[in-house]
Amino acid sequence: AQSVTQLDSHVSVSEGTPVLLRCNYSSSYSPSLFWYVQHPNKGLQLLLKYTSAATLVKGINGFEAEFKKSETSFHLTKPSAHMSDAAEYFCVVTKYNFNKFYFGSGTKLNVKP
């Protein structure tokens, strides 16, 4: 079975400091993993995806994530937070070659000036 755990429901950082949003997954098979961002009153937008190629994945807006099989983790990072990064972030796992997404419960990122 597939599942995703986002370890923090809320993260607060100051503008210009690094961002770390944590995600652990469990999967019976080689997973595909995604991070999505949701701004208020909007749909989910894809930030990046891992599908068994390079383990360090670069996404949009300066975000990246590293797939660590030994730790079953797929943490999202950004070197320097911007006010516009304040949003909710979702980690998603899916079984390779299947369409069904399993969403984490989300992490709300607050960026302080």
Place this chain on the structure above:
Amino acid sequence: DAGVIQSPRHEVTEMGQEVTLRCKPISGHNSLFWYRQTMMRGLELLIYFNNNVPIDDSGMPEDRFSAKMPNASFSTLKIQPSEPRDSAVYFCASSPDREGSNQPQHFGDGTRLSIL
């Protein structure tokens, strides 16, 4: 390119009324998904279609909910009769479903439904 288009963006109606939510997927995408998002339960997959055929409807809460995809460019989610606990944001998503790889889903902006 146009993304996934949902209508209406907001709907407020009284309990007992029929509600119909609409979705136009991205052209060329052959998988379509309906989700519900609430504070209590987060994002829940309600139903998913592939090539207009319902593949997995195990998330549909009860018989009051039904979904159709009469063609590749249109889907509806209907609630009849509606109840206050159906209040939520309903999202539609589509993906190109290329064999051999997992494609990301592209989401619409959602329909915010309030049942009074």
